[in-house]
Amino acid sequence: MPIDSDFESTREVVDDHEGHDVWGPVEEPEPLGIHGTHVAVDFDVCLADGACLEDCPVDVFDWVETPGHSVSDRKADPARESQCIDCMLCVDVCPVDAIDVDPTRRTE
Known part of the structure; x- marks a missing residue:
């Protein structure tokens, strides 16, 4: 199942991780x-x-460890989302549609 592109209306901010919001439930x-x-x-x-990490021209993503998660033990974290140039490469290369980039949701 791909990311919910309406997460701002269906979820709420439940935490902060390395300077960016985490939308729950968690x-x-x-x-x-x-x-x-x-x-x-x-x-x-x-x-x-790892396709998003490899293809992002401005290095938005870092690996973060998530030991014991059923899908994978690490995740692509948008650690530098403020540097995003909205090229959408990460969205295009993600094989499971786990990434959503929306220029109208800039948090700067």
């Missing part, structure tokens, strides 16, 4: 929620194939 070890706002990654969908 119930460890699963679900982990959606990380980021402008560049949003559904940690429960992300399978950590």
